[in-house]
Amino acid sequence: IAGADILLMPSRYEPCGLPQMYAQRYGTIPVVHATGGLKDSVEQYEVTETGSVGTGWKFGNCDANGLKWGLWNALNVCKKNPEEWNGLIQRGMSRDFSWRKSAEHYVQLMDWAMMDPPRHEPW
Numbered sequence: 001i002a003g004a005d006i007l008l009m010p011s012r013y014e015p016c017g018l019p020q021m022y023a024q025r026y027g028t029i030p031v032v033h034a035t036g037g038l039k040d041s042v043e044q045y046e047v048t049e050t051g052s053v054g055t056g057w058k059f060g061n062c063d064a065n066g067l068k069w070g071l072w073n074a075l076n077v078c079k080k081n082p083e084e085w086n087g088l089i090q091r092g093m094s095r096d097f098s099w100r101k102s103a104e105h106y107v108q109l110m111d112w113a114m115m116d117p118p119r120h121e122p123w
Contacts, residue, residue: 002026006074010067014038020056024092029078029085030056031070041097045077045088052084055092 001007007023009032016037020030024042032038038058045054057073059066078085 001028004028005078006031006071008067008071009033009038010062011035011038012062017041021095021097024055024095025097027089027093029074029088029092031067031074032056032058033062033066034058034060035062041095043091045073047084052087053091055088055095 001019001023003026004023005028007019007028007030009017009020009030011017011033012035014033014036017032020032020038021041023030030038030042032042042056042058043054044058045052045056057070059070077088
């Protein structure tokens with residue numbers, strides 16, 4: 001994965017997926033089908049009023065047209081806007097996929113669950 005420009009992951013089903021996380025760490029831009037862990041770990045690239053955001057491309061339709069859409073967009077930015085491409089690389093390499101961050105999200109989720117206890121006991 002290190003040294004590649006783009007990682008294609010057109011998985012129909014992906015409960016977690018590690019290659020797209022490794023790819024981002026090594027500066028490879030992911031183009032993935034928006035399913036499971038791929039959807040959660042790749043931020044959709046877009047240009048906003050305040051600048052660009054995202055670390056790759058996610059396509060919704062897991063077919064040839066969906067894959068072509070993601071790959072075309074990635075190649076278009078790579079070829080026509082190297083500054084944006086370098087921004088994608090930098091954002092991807094700075095992502096935190098550590099267990100510490102995951103544990104913090106889990107604790108936050110449990111805190112939120114405790115804020116709104118069940119309204120009645122089922123027994």
